[in-house]
Amino acid sequence: METTHRVFVGDSRDLAAVDDDTVELVVTSPPYPMIEMWDDLFTELDPAIGDALESGAGRRAFEAMHAQLDRVWDEVERVLVDGGIACINVGDATRSVDGSFRVFSNHARVLEAFESRGFDPLPDVLWRKPTNSAAKFMGSGTLPPNAYVTLEHEYVLLFRNGGDSRSFEPGADRRYEAAYFWEERNSWFSDVWTDVQGELQHLERPDDTDIEPSDQDTDLRDRSAAYPFEIPYRLITMYSAYGDTVLDPFWGTGTTTLAAMCAGRHSIGQELESGFREVFDERVERVPSLSRSVGRARLERHREFVEQRRADGKDLSYDAVHYDTSVVTKMERELLLREVVETDTVTDGYRAVHEPLFE
Numbered sequence: 001m002e003t004t005h006r007v008f009v010g011d012s013r014d015l016a017a018v019d020d021d022t023v024e025l026v027v028t029s030p031p032y033p034m035i036e037m038w039d040d041l042f043t044e045l046d047p048a049i050g051d052a053l054e055s056g057a058g059r060r061a062f063e064a065m066h067a068q069l070d071r072v073w074d075e076v077e078r079v080l081v082d083g084g085i086a087c088i089n090v091g092d093a094t095r096s097v098d099g100s101f102r103v104f105s106n107h108a109r110v111l112e113a114f115e116s117r118g119f120d121p122l123p124d125v126l127w128r129k130p131t132n133s134a135a136k137f138m139g140s141g142t143l144p145p146n147a148y149v150t151l152e153h154e155y156v157l158l159f160r161n162g163g164d165s166r167s168f169e170p171g172a173d174r175r176y177e178a179a180y181f182w183e184e185r186n187s188w189f190s191d192v193w194t195d196v197q198g199e200l201q202h203l204e205r206p207d208d209t210d211i212e213p214s215d216q217d218t219d220l221r222d223r224s225a226a227y228p229f230e231i232p233y234r235l236i237t238m239y240s241a242y243g244d245t246v247l248d249p250f251w252g253t254g255t256t257t258l259a260a261m262c263a264g265r266h267s268i269g270q271e272l273e274s275g276f277r278e279v280f281d282e283r284v285e286r287v288p289s290l291s292r293s294v295g296r297a298r299l300e301r302h303r304e305f306v307e308q309r310r311a312d313g314k315d316l317s318y319d320a321v322h323y324d325t326s327v328v329t330k331m332e333r334e335l336l337l338r339e340v341v342e343t344d345t346v347t348d349g350y351r352a353v354h355e356p357l358f359e
């Protein structure tokens, strides 16, 4: 099996290279309005934003920034199939503008934007960012009432395009083979994720060892505001089937494409800054070993789960077809993980060759 991964440098307020109704899933993280690191970028998109910030008109700047994102959401609506899912990772912003501290609720504004475009909001996920900060308040001293809690979570907002869910032909292999394990479902479909820096995350590092990320890696992540690999990997596994195409209109360092490759889906990314392409060329070299490690880690975790469940005297009713293991539900029987065995650069992006992952 082969997948294609197209990457375009350009402004996603116009996704000209993507045809109507050709994408089954959107997984993305926009620049967050009112977070200072994105002020210049938003001001380039609309100079009135810089003027609003300078004159201390926080609410006007916030709205003008979201007006730029809205144009990308229009494009998302155009290219996403009926019943396709959009997963938007976004955090709120705290900021003092004109001497007054407040929160700017990006998640509420993005929710409104999607609802007004005819998307159905689905229950969302809140994930907790790791923090080293000992000071869990903002403000000064330890006297009430003028300190503020620190924002340590982000949202994955989930929307379905239109009222009807996608349908598949009965028994479709590309859906049944893309099943996730029962215990993965129980953890991934909970509304608070506290473990996104653990689990598969440590595999997304050079040499697949347990080393800490290098300063260079950390610096890159800081400058690009890359999200952890585990976020798009989970979302792609939860909300798409093999053969589907995943779009990220705020591609950054290409974490979504990396996850799509490992999950055996096609992908499309578009990014304003051309420099990130080079960064991705390095990341893509690690995809064969990363995809194998991710698949093996999932199988290993499943086996540990099976062992524990047996030890607890609980039932495991079915045998997996492709792996020497039991599973809890009939729907998991056909589950077939894939690994990337080769990647190439092609016009407009990359090609990945996949084989079934066996032990």
Ligand SMILES: C[S@@+](CC[C@H](N)C(=O)[O-])C[C@H]1O[C@@H](n2cnc3c(N)ncnc32)[C@H](O)[C@@H]1O
Residues within 6 Å of the ligand: 010, 011, 012, 013, 028, 029, 030, 031, 032, 041, 224, 225, 226, 227, 249, 250, 251, 252, 253, 254, 255, 256, 270, 271, 272, 273
């Ligand atoms: C939060 S970062 C995304 C990081 C990405 N998820 C990753 O893992 O590397 C947002 C990205 O959107 C890009 N961007 C902002 N506005 C854009 C636009 N109008 N069109 C395309 N890309 C844009 C920024 O350059 C930045 O790389």
